[in-house]
Amino acid sequence: MRIITPMSFPTNEPQWVNERQLSLLQPSRSIRNHLLDSSSLTRKIVNSCNGKFRVEVLIQRYSTISHSERQRLGLRVGETANARSVLLRCGEYPWVFAHTIIPHYALNRSLRRLTRLGNRSLGAVLHASRVMERTNVEYARFHSHHQLFREAISGIEKKPDSLWGRRILYRIDGDPLLVNELFLPAFPD
Numbered sequence: 001m002r003i004i005t006p007m008s009f010p011t012n013e014p015q016w017v018n019e020r021q022l023s024l025l026q027p028s029r030s031i032r033n034h035l036l037d038s039s040s041l042t043r044k045i046v047n048s049c050n051g052k053f054r055v056e057v058l059i060q061r062y063s064t065i066s067h068s069e070r071q072r073l074g075l076r077v078g079e080t081a082n083a084r085s086v087l088l089r090c091g092e093y094p095w096v097f098a099h100t101i102i103p104h105y106a107l108n109r110s111l112r113r114l115t116r117l118g119n120r121s122l123g124a125v126l127h128a129s130r131v132m133e134r135t136n137v138e139y140a141r142f143h144s145h146h147q148l149f150r151e152a153i154s155g156i157e158k159k160p161d162s163l164w165g166r167r168i169l170y171r172i173d174g175d176p177l178l179v180n181e182l183f184l185p186a187f188p189d
Contacts, residue, residue, distance in 0.1 A: 012147040013068050014140035016167070022139050030189045031164050035139050041096060041181060042088065042121045048188065049090040055119045056094070058151070060084040062104065066147065069101050072136075072169055073176050080104045085151060088121070093186040097152035097163075098122070098179060106175035122179065133171040140165055142182060152182045160185050 017024060019036065027035060037044070046053045063083050070077065081101045088096040100122055142149035142163045153159055165182035 016138040052091040056087040058085040095187040097182040101178045135169045
């Protein structure tokens with residue numbers, strides 16, 4: 001197994017690992033269980049929040065994407081995508097920061113409807129789909145020099161030193177979308 005050093009990556013991106021390599025990042029048992037859980041994260045939060053679940057849309061726009069996101073989606077340099085960042089909240093507390101990337105070309109086909117979710121949860125739509133395929137999952141620990149970390153904590157008063165997260169590549173009718181989920185400090189153990 002090749003161990004990847006932090007210098008192998010641009011400084012604004014974390015070290016992504018697969019499930020076999022996850023122990024290299026040394027997550028606690030609780031964090032490991034959350035990261036490896038393949039059930040709907042949205043459904044888990046909804047069930048824990050006694051009717052107080054809500055989605056807060058932070059941004060949704062066309063933009064260029066990071067190097068590793070481009071690689072995971074098989075895109076060329078300069079190709080654009082629809083990027084959507086949301087907070088999944090339980091009452092007033094943000095539990096999860098989610099960042100979704102949909103390649104521009106996929107918006108001309110089956111994924112266009114996903115850009116019109118508003119404050120509805122993408123997770124609920126994905127897990128209800130009969131044509132959704134969940135493929136590779138990668139895991140990372142995010143720190144202050146990572147772009148997604150900075151976006152995730154921008155509205156949080158007490159700033160954590162790090163956040164755990166995962167990214168999942170989904171396919172709907174063959175078209176890919178990449179979902180990043182970062183667990184925020186209020187997420188319960």
